Amino acid sequence: MDNLENQAKLYGEQMKAIVVTDEAEGTAGMKLLERPKPDVAMLSSLSGANYGDVIVQVHASGFTGDELKWPSTWIDRLGRDRTPSIPGHEVAGVVTALGYGTTGLSVGDRVFGLTDWTRDGSLAEYVVVEARNLAPLPSEVDFTVGAAVAMSGLTAWQGLFEHGHLRSGQRVLVHGAAGAVGSMAAQLARQAGAYVIGTGRAAHRQTALDFGVQEFVDLENDSLEDIGSVDLVFDVFGGDIGSRSTGLVREGGRLVTVAGPPEVRPVNGLAIDFIVVSDRAQLIEIAQRVRDGRLRTNIGKVASLDEAVAAFNPTERIKGKTIIRIRP
Numbered sequence: 094m095d096n097l098e099n100q101a102k103l104y105g106e107q108m109k110a111i112v113v114t115d116e117a118e119g120t121a122g123m124k125l126l127e128r129p130k131p132d133v134a135m136l137s138s139l140s141g142a143n144y145g146d147v148i149v150q151v152h153a154s155g156f157t158g159d160e161l162k163w164p165s166t167w168i169d170r171l172g173r174d175r176t177p178s179i180p181g182h183e184v185a186g187v188v189t190a191l192g193y194g195t196t197g198l199s200v201g202d203r204v205f206g207l208t209d210w211t212r213d214g215s216l217a218e219y220v221v222v223e224a225r226n227l228a229p230l231p232s233e234v235d236f237t238v239g240a241a242v243a244m245s246g247l248t249a250w251q252g253l254f255e256h257g258h259l260r261s262g263q264r265v266l267v268h269g270a271a272g273a274v275g276s277m278a279a280q281l282a283r284q285a286g287a288y289v290i291g292t293g294r295a296a297h298r299q300t301a302l303d304f305g306v307q308e309f310v311d312l313e314n315d316s317l318e319d320i321g322s323v324d325l326v327f328d329v330f331g332g333d334i335g336s337r338s339t340g341l342v343r344e345g346g347r348l349v350t351v352a353g354p355p356e357v358r359p360v361n362g363l364a365i366d367f368i369v370v371s372d373r374a375q376l377i378e379i380a381q382r383v384r385d386g387r388l389r390t391n392i393g394k395v396a397s398l399d400e401a402v403a404a405f406n407p408t409e410r411i412k413g414k415t416i417i418r419i420r421p
């Protein structure tokens with residue numbers, strides 16, 4: 094038995110979780126192990142510093158490929174090593190316990206949202222989350238869909254409307270429009286009355302059109318510069334594509350990016366890079382649009398927790414997002 098498993102046995106009840114300990118190993122270093130299960134006693138202990146937290150029994154979990162490169166996967170808010178870490182920051186499940194200072198949720202509620210970056214995540218049977226980072230998940234929306242839409246939906250919403258100030262009639266360029274964030278951004282931008290130009294690989298054309306883009310630029314064969322000027326660029330790539338996109342931003346326009354600080358900025362416009370935050374009101378709006386069919390997700394594979402390590406280390410390319418269904 095490995096040290097981590099020994100450590101876990103010292104505590105009370107156990108749960109299954111995916112654990113990482115070594116950044117250099119990436120997803121190949123993921124292991125399915127037993128970890129201490131969060132319980133009510135832990136939530137109510139003052140030393141636990143769990144003000145505002147709830148425990149969620151996880152039904153579905155989403156993991157973003159880049160997570161294992163984020164510093165918050167490896168260190169806590171004080172910069173201390175927090176390994177072994179449980180990754181996965183998108184969650185859908187059922188609330189099983191409330192800590193001090195939680196509002197708007199109760200035991201038994203179906204919920205979805207983002208777990209805290211600097212704490213253990215949702216690739217586990219249970220997770221502790223700040224209640225404010227969760228919203229009710231309507232009974233008509235499956236847990237798998239809830240987990241898939243949390244990060245991509247919030248990122249798209251915040252990029253377009255909070256940071257991008259998108260308005261009806263504007264032209265928006267959405268990079269990676271067949272991907273998780275891009276497909277959400279394409280759908281939301283169309284619903285807001287914008288003219289949406291999407292980009293991606295040649296093979297993504299039909300998927301992007303199905304998500305509502307009115308024009309598609311195949312970055313492998315078409316010229317980005319032929320698009321003409323746009324009011325908003327929603328960038329998920331950074332690098333050369335991000336830099337070249339700044340030249341398309343019209344005067345007073347914006348380039349919004351989730352790919353880190355831009356190397357080049359628009360001459361007469363703004364460049365804004367941001368990290369998504371959970372927001373209950375936005376999650377409620379996103380869930381409503383999923384429920385009434387206005388938003389579709391692009392789930393490519395659903396696997397169990399036992400299959401998760403293999404699912405995140407695929408031998409062949411998976412189209413769409415992988416969601417781990419923790420409970421059937």
Ligand SMILES: NC(=O)c1ccc[n+]([C@@H]2O[C@H](COP(=O)([O-])OP(=O)(O)OC[C@H]3O[C@@H](n4cnc5c(N)ncnc54)[C@H](OP(=O)(O)O)[C@@H]3O)[C@@H](O)[C@H]2O)c1
Pocket residue numbers: 157159244245248268269270271272273274275292293294297312313329330350351352353367368369413
């Ligand atoms: N800052 C934040 O708060 C935040 C939040 C969410 C996501 N992100 C980041 O945003 C990025 C996108 O996330 P995502 O979940 O949308 O990823 P995703 O689902 O993989 O979507 C990216 C899309 O772009 C395509 N693509 C990648 N490189 C390309 C290239 N050179 N030319 C044309 N198409 C290309 C991908 O195709 P293939 O699958 O064929 O490569 C995929 O369709 C990630 O880096 C993620 O970490 C940041």
